[in-house]
Amino acid sequence: MLKVFNTLTRQKEIFKSINPNVVNMYVCGPTVYNYIHIGNARSAIAFDTIRRYLEYKGYKVNYVSNFTDVDDKLIKAANEQHTTVPELADRYIAAFKEDTAAINIEPATKNPRATENIPEIIEFVKALIEKGFAYEADGDVYFRARKFKHYGQLSDQNVDELEVGASEHTDEAELEKKEDPIDFALWKSAKPDEISWESPWGAGRPGWHIECSVMSTKYLGDTIDIHGGGQDLEFPHHENEIAQSESKTGKKFANYWLHNGFVTVGDDNQKMSKSLGNFVTVHDIIKKTPPEVLRFFMATTQYRRPIQYTQDNLDDAANNLKHLQTAFSNLTYRLKDAEDGNDPKIEQEIRQIQSEYIDAMDDDFNAQNGISEVYELAKLGNIYAERGLVEKGTIEFILSELQQMVLVFGIQLQSTQLEDDGIQTLIDERLEARKNRDFARSDEIREQLKAQGVILEDTPQGTRWRREE
Template sequence: MLKVFNTLTRQKEVFTPITSGIVNMYVCGPTVYNYIHIGNARSAIAFDTIRRYFEYKGYHVNYVSNFTDVDDKMIKAAKAANTTVPAIAEKYINAFMEDTNALNIEPATKHPRATENIKDIIAFVQALVAKGYAYEAEGDVYYRARKFKDYGKLSHQNIDDLEVGASQHTDPEEVARKEDPIDFALWKGAKGDEISWDSPWGKGRPGWHIECSVMATKYLGNNFDIHGGGQDLTFPHHENEIAQSEAKTGEKFANYWLHNGFVTVGDDNEKMSKSLGNFVMVHDLLKKEDPQVLRFFMATTQYRRPIQYTQANLEDANNNLKHLQTAFNNLHYRLDDAEEGNDPKTEQEIRQIEADFIDAMDDDFNVQNGIAEVYELAKLANVYAERPVVFKDSIAFILKTLTELVNIFGIKLKAETLNDDGVESLIQERIDARKNRDFARSDEIRAQLKAQGIILEDTPQGTRWHRES
């Protein structure tokens, strides 16, 4: 029975989809004024892993994730580059798709853009004005937050406390236009030659929050299953989405709210910040790190927990991924001498490991306990590969199960065939492992090579190898 932690209720709840067998999920995407950073990647990987687990469980997932392709940051970036907002958007949307593809993140079912939905956004705002939830002020349109009786229910904050915060962080000229400091913009009047669209309130553009309300309800319906995003979006972004959407439709917006944790950088657990000089762009990172290792590193931390990005943690992920690949290789090589038939006892052990994996993942996508079961499966694969007699059907069953489980983490295992350079590379890795007293890795490499028919001989003059005749 799958349970998820719902930010709205602050407790784990049994997941029950609105439509049996279907999951409708909306996840906030990036504002495309620059390359994505590892915080963006963490969110994309976390929800891709959740999506993959739903699909593994047999659900059809309608996954919508937007691009914010017009806002203040976009306008500023376009001016700095002496180009247009659409040109900036196109450049960084393409970069996003390139980077997420490298990380084996499945494309969303739909990737809508704010600028593609301007008519729908205007109609949505008009409906809120007509209901008295919004008002026009000097070309802007604001939402009356205090009119929505449940405002603050997602972030569990008192509206009077929010008013104090709003007064301290809002431009004085904008506060002067508002009826209440806590009110937020649905539509922003154009300034000068800024990118804009015609509207009943004059030329302008959407506010940030309104676009997600419009696109979520347009593509998934007024009420859908899951809304996800980074923890930092809980307030004000998601709080405002609820207020806008439920005021307009009169229906519950999303049934479950899932939020992923932050990424900290370095051994001191510093929050990523441009001012601290620790802002890590995925586009740059992928030039020096294996995308699969980065994916594995982030996918194997439970989505609500923070991730500490360090080189040491990345190296741990690399080593763990190597262990899985080695287990896959060791077993795959035994297909050549395997006998026909199967081993019922071994296959029952595999089924139990998979059942334990499901139990772990059903507990709010607990990937850390889940991956521990995958490591147990890899251990079993290694032990089975060492048996004098193995059976083809059982090998196929183990390989299929291992492939399916690691696929949930976005990892692809494939059989490797080593050439002489590959053998030499592994031998050097084994030598280094022995120097570092990592005898487990040393033994693992020896077993991997042996499974391929490569015999190692440790001599006073160094390690020699030959292929079995």
Template sequence: MKLQVYNSLDNQLETFTPLEPGKVKMYVCGPTVYNYIHIGNARSVVAFDTIRRYLEYLGYDVTYVSNFTDVDDKLIMAAQAEGTTVPELADRYIQAYYEDTNALNVKPATVNPRATENIPEIIAFVQDLIDEGYAYAVDGDVYYRARKFPTYGELGHEDIDTLESGASEHISAAELAKKEDPIDFALWKAAKPDEISWDSPWGAGRPGWHIECSVMATKYLSDTIDIHGGGIDLEFPHHENERAQSEAKTDQLFVKYWLHNGFVTVGDDNEKMSKSKGNFVTVHELIKQVDPQVIRLLMATTQYRRPIRFSQAGLDEAQANLKKLQTAYQNLKYRLKDAEPGSDFKLEQEVRQVQADFQDAMNDDFNVQNGIASVYELAKLGNIYSERPVVFAETLQTISSRLAQLAGIFGIELATEELNDEQVEQLIAEREQARADKDFVRSDEIRDELKEQGIVLEDTPQGTRFRREQQ
């Protein structure tokens, strides 16, 4: 089965066919960097990193762009509250973002552009929209004529007359007086006293939120891109406005496939996690308490369009599943010590079938829940094979490499340091001698000593081995 993706524009599955064979242009909305990212933000980052990894597994060359919004009302207010500047605040939280997402094993983007690095391009883009009659300037502000774009509302599946009624109730009288239509939205905002600003043909000001993504997606990718991703809360108005701006300027399709991930929810009532509700957990704090690989596995193994309920029970389950994968991988590597040369043709056929099942699942709109089930099945095959009296080296390598490869699509790294510590081996040998001498006190002392150092002993039919506990 070819890869199928759910396009939010049409609300249906479509066969994925990139604009250019073998290549994928992908843009994902990044964070507004006025604070640490929370688990809800991380959900989008991990979901699209997993999608990117699977596309690369299929052989695509992916150009992945994800922006930083480093100037807007939230940054201005946070900087004022802290007595710092907007650039200093943004720099601090961009660095924190990299630290937190690196801990979650998120691959670096091809480009992480900042809004403030693209002010000239933003101004030129806005001017083009004015020249084409899609935008107008009023007292230093510039607004987009939403109704002029013929399909405005289609991405968010919104009725334009309903939007007009709602907008009229939620904007100030002063802003309403400036706008030709209540649903028009800001492309450029006039600066208030002492605010960060840039000179423009309409006076000192700064970009609106929506325009920056249109500019950066078309600048760093092309006028038409394959995939645009983000949280479902961005579908309207942010992505709707991006689409309207971009297609008005270029007169071309902006995005071929719109993909939107579900929320992270918390509590018995499954409330959406957000900073505005105060019910969030930052990644920065959580990774101090929980193995980041556990968090990654929890986030990566729920299909991207579904909500994730964040709970301790979910973390506990992810931790148990992570340990299963790590143990299976270690079992396979351990048995290489006494493996026979050659391979087991029948078992390798089973491995190929499991991998085919994995790919069928992932080709169904990145169905990671069924995909990870295939990975667990592969781990089970590996465990059973590892217990055989006679095993073959090539088959062990095949299973372990496939297990590491498929787990890696979920951002889980199994190929950790080899456990060949001579000092540990010497203690194991001493323990075995103590057991032979029936000196069980010393045997237990060695086991406890190693346990304190995070090393667990496992007595198997093939001898005693050790593994390091995951921190």
């Protein structure tokens, strides 16, 4: 039985979707003014892994993740780069898709953009004004946060404390416009030469928070199953989403709120930030680190835990992934001499591992415990592959389960046993040389193949080869 930790209630709850066998899930996407960094990647990988496990469980997942393609950061970056906001957004949306494809993120069911939903945003804001939850002030529109009685519940903050913080971080001009320091912008009036759209309150653009409320309700309905994002979005972004959405619809916005942990960098566990100079983009990482290693490293940490990004941890992930790929190759190799049939005892062990894997992942997507069961299955597969007599049905069962379990973590296993007549000819010649006790020639062929990046492995079932990784 799947249980998830709900940030709103601060406890694990039994997961039950609104519609049986269907999960509607909204995850906040990037602001597209630069390449995504590993913090963005952590969120994308965490929720892609959650999505994949829900699909493994048999759910159809409607997965919506937005692009924030207009805001202060985009306007500033576009001005600095002497381009337009739409051109800048297009460039980095394309880069996002390229980088996330490399780390095997499943494409979202829908990737809506804020600028594609301006009419809906305006109508949403008008509805909030009509209900008395929002007000216009010199071309800006603000939400009356204190009017929403549950404001601060998600982030577990006191409204009076929020007022003090808001007063300290808001400039005087904006404070003069607001009825209350904790009120937040739904619509921002345009400055000269800024990108803008016409509205009942004059030329302007949407605030950051309103776009997610609009796109979530538009594409998934007034109440969704899961809303996800990084811990840094709990306040103010998700807090504000709840307030404006529920004030407009009169319905619960999301049944389960899931938030992934931060990424720290280096052995001293510094939180990643531009100001500290430890900012790393996925675009740069995958130039020197295989994308599947980065994916495996991040996907196999439980999503709520922090991740320590170090080269040593990446190397450990690479080694663990290599062990899984080797086990897959060992089993695939044995298919060629396997006998028809099944081994009931081994298959019972496989089912037990599968059951323990599901128990682990059902516990709030506990990836560490889940991947431990995958390692157990790989170990069992290696032991079985060493037997003199193996049965085809059992090998196929292990391979299938191994593939399905690892695919939840975004990894597609492939056999490293390659077919190549030229290499096989040399292997056959080496075997003949060994029979004739011509060990000099045997060693010569091994070195010749090694120079070509081919590694030989002598097993009781014959000589196998693989490409050097």
